[in-house]
Amino acid sequence: MANPQILYPSQPPIPAAPSVSTTSGGTQPARTYYVSVTYVTLQGESLSSPETVAAVPANSLLVVTSPATPNYLDAPSFPTQYNVYIATASGAERLQTAPPISLGTTWQEPNAALVAGQFAPASWGTLLKLSLPPRLLPFGEGEAERSDAISASGLIQTIFLWSSEYASFEMQWLARGQEAAAWQDFLKTAIKGAPFDYYPDADSPQYSTYFSTEKAYRQPYKSVGRYNTSVRWRFLRSDARPVPAAQGTPLWGTEIPVLSPAPGNFTVAHGLGAVPTGALVQMTSGGEIWFQAGLYDATNVLLRASEANLTARVLLWSGSPVQYVAQAPPAWSELVPIAGPAAAGNFSVAHGLARVPFGCVIMMTSSGEIYFQPTRYDPTNLFLVASDPNLTAQAAIW
Secondary structure, three states: OOOEEEOOOOOOOOOOOOOEEEEEEEOOOOEEEEEEEEEEEEEEEEEOOOOOOEEEEEOEEEEOOOOOOOOOOOOOOOOEEEEEEOOOOOOOOOEEOEEEEEEEEOOOOOOOOOOOEOOOOOOOOOOEEEOOOOEEEOOEEEEEEEEEOOOOOOOOOEEOOOOOOOEEEEEEEEOHHHHHHHHHHHHHHHHHOOOEEEEEOOOOEEEEEEEEEOOOOOOEEOOEEEEEEEEEEEEEEEEEEEOOOOOOOOOOOOEEEOOOOOEEEEEEEOOOOOOOEEEEEEEEEOOOEEEEEEOOOOOOEEEEOOOOOOOOEEHHHHEOOOOOOOOOOOOOOOOOEEOOOOOEEEEEOOOOOOOOOEEEEEEEOOOEEEEEEEEOOOOOEEEEEEEOOOOOEEEEEE
16 A cells, blocks of 8 residues: 555546547548547646547548536536547647637537647646655544524424535644645645545545645644644545646655566666655565666666566655754765775775764665664764675765
């Protein structure tokens, strides 16, 4: 089970494959079109519908029927218009409608060549990835609105108006920087009443749509570089759809599973959206997986395996888990390369922080192991042990 994700604003539905027909007119030869449509909302444009293949005879024009207007519970983002995308090859559809067309209105092809407009959107909204699961989750929470009248004789008359379910929880220990800022961006949107989709398990397509009951947000101080926030949301609907690609703010850290395909070098996409600042391999099988000399880039972790079919978990982060106020020492240092001695045993490496580190992670770039002595570091050096001669590694220090 993966940590939750919040997609905001709530994603519109994907239209059904468009219904098409032809009408006499124009002077174009016979042709085959691939047609798709999208919904257009005040928040943006939906993902594209499945294709419809349309055979258009000579001297005829294509007619596309408007997609159905969804009800509010199926589409809290409330589409009011649609766009048409057409191409002569599958998967290459381009926009033909500018501006968009009102739902309920058919679109007819003009007697002209196809327009080389933009491609249909491949993403929707912003994705907030929770670095930790929510805490202090209630088993359930509900509320009803009714009007009660009691007569002089004691007779009670009740008029039931509505009832709803709610979700509320606390997010604790939000790190100053990217994580707290990502939450702030979401909270600023939520308090305006915009619906959003909550995926309780990022690996599952099930989600629920909520809107915030709160008209203000707070991110109070928890400890140095850490903040809390709490939410209370009103339930609208549930559905199942894999989360679409979104312009999410990168997490400060993530954890990914790794399976080596063969002995030697291989790469794994990490999904951080930025070059990591540090990483750690935790083996979950025998054998060894370690880093290549380059460690990682903005897309991949660069790894090397001693054997095929080894498994591990790789922890990566793109900034310090804790960030400090301006007058504090720097929260993060540069990576320090480690070149082991010509013989196995104890050795030391200067780290350059000019203070005792808060922590350090050793990332191997060769087989073998480099680990800490009982006294791990002081204001000048890291104190290490090499299992074999001439090992190499990188140390991420903060």
